[in-house]
Amino acid sequence: MNTKNAIGILETKGIAPLIIGADAAVKAANVELVEWRQIGSGYVSFVIEGDVAAVRSAIDAGISAASRVGEVISHLVIPRPVDEIGKSFNQ
Numbered sequence: 001m002n003t004k005n006a007i008g009i010l011e012t013k014g015i016a017p018l019i020i021g022a023d024a025a026v027k028a029a030n031v032e033l034v035e036w037r038q039i040g041s042g043y044v045s046f047v048i049e050g051d052v053a054a055v056r057s058a059i060d061a062g063i064s065a066a067s068r069v070g071e072v073i074s075h076l077v078i079p080r081p082v083d084e085i086g087k088s089f090n091q
Helices: 015-028 052-069
Strands: 006-013 032-040 043-050 071-079
Touching (some): 006 052, 015 043, 043 052
Antiparallel strands (some): 006 043, 032 043
């Protein structure tokens, strides 16, 4: 993961909104899907990477799409995160 750009995370309740949101996010901007995780209690999240503007746009598209089919729990964009954050994600 190249954490010199930005990372975005979208968390949903249930896998269906996550898949719809991830699909919309990756199609909306030049970002890479880094991983997805099962959090527990039905919560799941995905992580994307790209330049700051692309990640913001992709997360916005993901939120919109996921909200149409389920519940978005949380989302965030971290511009230029420290390298240590990238180490916690799968390659």
